[in-house]
Amino acid sequence: MTDTPSANHFDVHAATWDADPVKQARALAVAEAMQTRVPLSPRMRALEYGCGTGLLSFALQAQLGNVALADSSDGMLAVLNEKIAANAITNMRATRLDLVTDALPDDRYDLIYTLMTLHHISDTDELLRSLYTLLASPGYLCVADLDAEDGSFHGPGFDGHNGFDRRALAAKAAAAGFRQVEFTTAFSMRKGDGAAQAEYPVFLMVAQK
Numbered sequence: 001m002t003d004t005p006s007a008n009h010f011d012v013h014a015a016t017w018d019a020d021p022v023k024q025a026r027a028l029a030v031a032e033a034m035q036t037r038v039p040l041s042p043r044m045r046a047l048e049y050g051c052g053t054g055l056l057s058f059a060l061q062a063q064l065g066n067v068a069l070a071d072s073s074d075g076m077l078a079v080l081n082e083k084i085a086a087n088a089i090t091n092m093r094a095t096r097l098d099l100v101t102d103a104l105p106d107d108r109y110d111l112i113y114t115l116m117t118l119h120h121i122s123d124t125d126e127l128l129r130s131l132y133t134l135l136a137s138p139g140y141l142c143v144a145d146l147d148a149e150d151g152s153f154h155g156p157g158f159d160g161h162n163g164f165d166r167r168a169l170a171a172k173a174a175a176a177g178f179r180q181v182e183f184t185t186a187f188s189m190r191k192g193d194g195a196a197q198a199e200y201p202v203f204l205m206v207a208q209k
């Protein structure tokens with residue numbers, strides 16, 4: 001299975017999402033990178049945007065206060081709710097939210113993070129502005145996503161971003177108001193066979209409000 005992009009793809013594949021060891025390892029690697037770069041605290045109110053089944057938040061929740069997990073896929077949210085209940089987690093709450101179409105919530109957060117979701121949002125500038133508004137000050141934004149690639153990660157028909165150039169994304173974050181924008185490489189995925197095999201690094205951008 002791949003992170004393919006069609007409208008209901010995420011609903012369809014939610015039930016088997018966690019069976020992919022690459023997705024599990026990716027979330028753990030990004031959690032470790034965040035733990036190194038952000039002073040996580042149980043006093044932090046956190047938002048994961050585009051949470052899917054919550055792999056990243058499950059790795060972080062013990063070090064955070066309340067965690068809101070937002071996604072536009074009802075299928076993903078159903079799996080997530082089952083996992084929260086099965087693990088008797090008390091500080092994680094799933095919520096349906098699409099910042100492209102929905103009004104901005106009134107809640108504010110000390111930490112917002114998102115993994116492999118930004119490339120699905122066409123207007124990156126607008127999303128960064130929305131996330132800036134949702135952050136309290138001081139606050140941290142962590143964005144983990146693909147470095148710029150040639151389109152082979154998703155293949156033909158994908159209408160999102162083919163990853164991101166780090167300098168261009170840093171400029172967009174600065175334009176949205178963020179400061180101290182820093183990048184590190186958190187993970188790398190290998191896809192394809194033979195001569196078509198390629199590495200797809202995943203960066204972690206940490207920015208502050």
Ligand SMILES: C[S@@+](CC[C@H](N)C(=O)[O-])C[C@H]1O[C@@H](n2cnc3c(N)ncnc32)[C@H](O)[C@@H]1O
Nearest residue numbers: 003010050051052071072073098115116117120
């Ligand atoms: C590639 S998946 C990543 C899921 C999870 N972060 C992970 O790493 O396993 C992208 C997620 O973003 C969600 N998503 C896509 N567009 C969205 C939008 N406009 N608003 C909220 N969530 C969105 C999808 O439903 C999906 O769960």
